Amino acid sequence: MDKKRNLMNYCPDIKVVDATLRDGGLVNNFEFSDEFVRALYAANVAAGVDYMEFGYRASKNAFNPKEFGKWKFCDEEVLRDIVGENKTGMKIAIMADAGRCDYKTDILPKKDSVVDMIRVACYVHQIPLAIDMIEDAKAKGYEVSCNLMAVSKVAGDELDAGLRMISESSADILYLVDSFGNFYPEQIANYAQRYVSAMNGKQAGFHGHNNQQLAFANTIEACRWGVNYLDVTVNGMGRGAGNCYSEQLLSFLKNPKYNVLPIFDLVEKYMLKMRADGLKWGYDIPYLLTAVMNSHPRSAIKFVADGRTDYVKFSHELTETE
């Protein structure tokens, strides 16, 4: 017998992680209004969301703060301006990107921060650096996840070695990240089992992209195999094709702690206007094409931004440049 769980059941181990500001920030250069961030925070709390990721803690040496919204940096006082001491049941996360974060100085000791979890993002060749970041954050008192990106491009042996290193680190959670929206559920089942097994009692998470309209399906497939930390964004707002919609996962989960209505309200009050004002994210043919090619969505994002619709020509361009 397999170890699948039945998702019709009540599964209290599941954690819903909202990543709207972080992945959605890649859509609007992190330029969210304070009003929106406050409304999102309130909606997530009311919806029973377990963690809210506010953005990156990016290096101000590497990135000019004048060129980005403040959620690329998530300064402690910026966070506290929204959440105060965060006297809610929801935990606060930020992302620290390997090679783009001055973690030794910019990640404060937990006692001086309202942040609960540091999510360390890295590519497979950066795992040793990521582990230094993980140990730093852990020593400072945080929950720590390792979000290993773009694994659909990583060969089996190299991935196994990477998973072993991460599992032996102090990371509490290992994330399966489908950066290119390339995986389909049959593959997610295999990867989820590898990740859960590698973590040997610690936790696994999943972060999907919706290039093939599979972000929700892949999220619940991962969950069936024991992956408990599930990333969502409101209305799927995230880079390119976006992510698993908060609305979908919260409507689906059989746990009375979750309530999707505050999220619907937020979509009505804020997200529809963002789209009407020209922000673009969500499934479209060019994202399907980059996913099938297992490549970064940047060419598809440019195709959409340029207002192109010559899909056949784009398909030929993609196969030429690979």
Added chain:
Amino acid sequence: MDKKRNLMNYCPDIKVVDATLRDGGLVNNFEFSDEFVRALYAANVAAGVDYMEFGYRASKNAFNPKEFGKWKFCDEEVLRDIVGENKTGMKIAIMADAGRCDYKTDILPKKDSVVDMIRVACYVHQIPLAIDMIEDAKAKGYEVSCNLMAVSKVAGDELDAGLRMISESSADILYLVDSFGNFYPEQIANYAQRYVSAMNGKQAGFHGHNNQQLAFANTIEACRWGVNYLDVTVNGMGRGAGNCYSEQLLSFLKNPKYNVLPIFDLVEKYMLKMRADGLKWGYDIPYLLTAVMNSHPRSAIKFVADGRTDYVKFSHELTETE
């Protein structure tokens, strides 16, 4: 060991069935231009699609032909005006709806028709009528499928009895139809096994709706369990949230007979203008809500047509009226 097949493999038994005119006809009252229908036919042939469903063969006693486009009736001469003798590798299907089709007179003997397959659609209480239609079509020389609708509302015992009756009829193919977009892949796996098992060597098919952005995921999940006839529509054009996109399934299937590029070309040349001209289909929050409630999408279609965005109020309306 389970009987799942691995979809990374070449699976020559799979048949792709285009239902754009039939399910998409529910979006535009079957009013497609001849130019579009010819382009769709040519694109499907070029893409390697196995069957193309042209529409309904609806009763002209029950429905006034002046109130609908001609693809609600699919007169033989209307079909031949597009396909001639259909000297292609693609087969022609039409749908006969139980209680809405004068099948004894309006379904011609196969020797007088360019149609290859009659798809008999029915609800569970109409199965005896559907079987009379199936036997009529079979005796006239057609391939016949039975498309049993709205099964997410049918209790287990009643469904088993229905499947048994259909399996004992002359139907060649039994379709699992997720009319309300209610099922998720874990459920599809169970239903697909029941349907394949009931048909005992004959074929099963799947027709999904995209209310939860699961039409593609459910289609390939059904396929993993031996369901071979897979319905798609170009750009997902179909009632309410629409269907599994042709683009997605054709990009996914590992069979060199399929080529997605003619479909991309068709989307670029025709479907974008249909949307720009105001036709509406595809995933949206109200369809998610009716799906989660396991109810007909008609209230969601009206919500969208009315330009409403008050999702929370709509959610309350749905729970009040059930």
